Amino acid sequence: MVLETLLPLIIETLTFFSIYLVCSSSLNLQQGYTGISNLGLFFSISSGAYVIAALPTRLAVWLYGINMDFVYQNALVVSLLNERFAKDALTPTLLLIITFFAAMAVGGILGYAFTYLSLRLTETYLAVFFLCVAEAIKIFGENFIPLAGGPNGILLPNFFIWLGNYSWIFQSAFFIIIPFIIFAVYEKVTRSPFGRLLKAIRENELAVQCLGRNTVSVKLKVMAFTSAFLAVAGVLVSLRMRSVVAGTFDRVDYSFWPWLMVMLGGVGNNLGCLLGTFLCIIIRRIVYWLKFYLVFLPVDIMWLEYILLGLAFMIVMIYKPEGILPEKPYQVKQQGDSRSN
Amino acid sequence: MGTILKVEKLVKKFGNLRAVDNVSFEVPEKSITLLIGPNGSGKTTLLNCIAGIYKPDAGKIWFNGKDITGRQPHEIVNMGIMKTFQIPAVFSRLSLAENLLVFYRKNPGEKLINSFFKKRWINEEKLATLKLFETVQTLEIESQFNRRANELSGGQLKLLEYSKLLMAEPTLCLLDEPVGSINPVLANKIFSYITEARNNMGKTFIIVEHRLDIAVKYVDYIYVLVNGRILCEGVPEEVLKRKELYEVYLSPLPA
Ligand SMILES: Nc1ncnc2c1ncn2[C@@H]1O[C@H](COP(=O)(O)OP(=O)(O)OP(=O)(O)O)[C@@H](O)[C@H]1O
Ligand SMILES: [Mg+2]
Numbered sequence: 001m002v003l004e005t006l007l008p009l010i011i012e013t014l015t016f017f018s019i020y021l022v023c024s025s026s027l028n029l030q031q032g033y034t035g036i037s038n039l040g041l042f043f044s045i046s047s048g049a050y051v052i053a054a055l056p057t058r059l060a061v062w063l064y065g066i067n068m069d070f071v072y073q074n075a076l077v078v079s080l081l082n083e084r085f086a087k088d089a090l091t092p093t094l095l096l097i098i099t100f101f102a103a104m105a106v107g108g109i110l111g112y113a114f115t116y117l118s119l120r121l122t123e124t125y126l127a128v129f130f131l132c133v134a135e136a137i138k139i140f141g142e143n144f145i146p147l148a149g150g151p152n153g154i155l156l157p158n159f160f161i162w163l164g165n166y167s168w169i170f171q172s173a174f175f176i177i178i179p180f181i182i183f184a185v186y187e188k189v190t191r192s193p194f195g196r197l198l199k200a201i202r203e204n205e206l207a208v209q210c211l212g213r214n215t216v217s218v219k220l221k222v223m224a225f226t227s228a229f230l231a232v233a234g235v236l237v238s239l240r241m242r243s244v245v246a247g248t249f250d251r252v253d254y255s256f257w258p259w260l261m262v263m264l265g266g267v268g269n270n271l272g273c274l275l276g277t278f279l280c281i282i283i284r285r286i287v288y289w290l291k292f293y294l295v296f297l298p299v300d301i302m303w304l305e306y307i308l309l310g311l312a313f314m315i316v317m318i319y320k321p322e323g324i325l326p327e328k329p330y331q332v333k334q335q336g337d338s339r340s341n
Numbered sequence: 342m343g344t345i346l347k348v349e350k351l352v353k354k355f356g357n358l359r360a361v362d363n364v365s366f367e368v369p370e371k372s373i374t375l376l377i378g379p380n381g382s383g384k385t386t387l388l389n390c391i392a393g394i395y396k397p398d399a400g401k402i403w404f405n406g407k408d409i410t411g412r413q414p415h416e417i418v419n420m421g422i423m424k425t426f427q428i429p430a431v432f433s434r435l436s437l438a439e440n441l442l443v444f445y446r447k448n449p450g451e452k453l454i455n456s457f458f459k460k461r462w463i464n465e466e467k468l469a470t471l472k473l474f475e476t477v478q479t480l481e482i483e484s485q486f487n488r489r490a491n492e493l494s495g496g497q498l499k500l501l502e503y504s505k506l507l508m509a510e511p512t513l514c515l516l517d518e519p520v521g522s523i524n525p526v527l528a529n530k531i532f533s534y535i536t537e538a539r540n541n542m543g544k545t546f547i548i549v550e551h552r553l554d555i556a557v558k559y560v561d562y563i564y565v566l567v568n569g570r571i572l573c574e575g576v577p578e579e580v581l582k583r584k585e586l587y588e589v590y591l592s593p594l595p596a
Pocket of ligand 2: 384385386427517
């Protein structure tokens with residue numbers, strides 16, 4: 001009985017955590033390892049959401065020969081598609097696979113392009129540039145209706161409906177496994193000489209150039225690579241919500257929270273990033289539950305989360321600027337030893 | 342002996358200041374050249390132009406007969422020219438060992454694709470680590486190699502900066518004050534390594550150094566730079582006898 005009510009809650013929190021883990025660990029690779037201050041993280045995430053909003057459903061409508069407009073007759077089309085998807089396993093699965101690859105391609109290309117435009121900028125300027133670009137594209141997304149339904153957003157069909165009663169378990173597993181694969185990839189990359197090179201670029205880019213490395217190309221690769229995975233996170237978020245609303249991909253939820261996660265856990269340390277993400281998600285959940293008991297507070301409970309976010313930032317900056325698990329320099333033990341971890 | 346580096350009418354301006362003003366010179370292969378001059382005379386700027394860190398305003402630079410004027414720093418390094426910095430440019434939050442492993446240039450694991458496949462880079466990584474141990478022993482910093490670079494002393498940082506050359510093995514080494522703040526015994530040792538590298542491996546060196554007492558013994562040729570121009574040049578014995586050098590750079594001769 002307790003388990004029955006608790007289990008969905010745990011799984012729900014876990015999926016939320018996993019998807020955020022992609023956001024924070026991608027940011028960690030950009031900011032914590034390479035030193036690219038990206039405040040426009042939410043742009044890369046939303047690019048994945050735009051892909052799933054605009055592509056697979058249109059494809060499905062076309063494949064099934066439904067003669068309706070997906071955006072303007074959204075609810076109707078979605079219910080029709082759900083009926084079809086319930087009897088057809090192949091089409092939704094294929095559409096989903098196509099979506100993931102398309103999202104990675106779009107995310108990667110956009111990440112590359114915007115980094116290319118900003119190559120001459122450093123630190124604060126770069127962070128502000130990314131923030132501005134991201135905000136501009138958000139405004140575009142919110143108002144350009146064919147992309148993702150504009151201000152009202154768009155509903156997505158259930159791509160897992162053919163799994164019947166167990167579809168939510170399968171979906172949740174999907175939302176957890178994919179982020180952890182991405183996390184493992186990041187872990188693998190950062191534990192290699194490439195990861196070491198990224199840290200060196202963070203510390204002193206000119207010195208790395210004067211050691212014969214094309215740091216510009218390395219930074220472009222990192223941005224393209226992480227933006228592709230951030231787009232996957234955007235797809236996952238949308239699948240989980242079963243809708244896309246451009247306005248929900250905002251700087252607080254998808255830039256500042258990941259920043260706090262990285263800073264709290266430990267900059268330049270994937271494990272720290274995991275811990276920071278976990279702590280932040282738990283805090284957010286607790287605030288979410290407490291909402292209903294905190295009506296006596298003089299602030300609207302909706303703003304409490306933001307107040308806590310700001311407070312947490314300040315506390316971390318003052319007392320733990322390196323995070324809970326600070327980055328450790330790699331230790332060489334004896335002659336002939338090399339990175340075996 | 343061929344010419345490895347040729348600089349012709351090089352000019353580098355910072356606003357109205359001509360930091361390097363119409364400098365021309367040639368460096369023969371397998372030689373050790375010393376560049377001296379008062380503070381702010383343009384020595385570092387000259388080396389930075391050769392290394393591609395600054396784009397010269399006029400003039401040309403040839404390396405092994407190839408025009409390298411205005412190339413990117415990393416391209417120039419990959420052609421075989423490397424510069425060490427007067428103020429060490431190292432990676433403060435990385436350990437000394439990690440610093441040295443980044444100085445090593447041939448690691449295939451630094452490609453994003455290869456980083457997923459350990460077997461593509463682990464062998465080179467082992468070689469790099471062997472070299473790392475050789476280097477820290479040579480420079481007598483082996484007790485420090487697991488410490489972060491920002492915990493090192495000033496002299497140790499200088500040694501770390503110098504170790505770039507040992508790890509990366511360029512053909513033409515530009516050294517900006519390699520032995521400033523290094524104890525005399527080790528400083529002499531570094532200069533004998535430089536001589537050895539020249540004799541045994543055919544490397545070429547251009548060195549900026551204020552500590553003439555140590556440097557002069559080891560070098561083949563000296564250029565004196567004043568206000569961005571070459572004041573005089575020659576083999577050490579000759580240049581050290583020049584009167585103008587005492588006026589602008591060395592303390593006046595006792596009367
Ligand atoms: N990046 C820069 N921007 C503006 N001026 C510069 C820059 N770098 C050097 N200068 C100026 O150019 C002149 C030459 O500087 P440089 O560093 O080459 O001197 P130096 O001969 O290496 O001196 P030192 O022996 O003190 O190292 C100085 O007057 C300096 O102020
Ligand atoms: Mg200088």
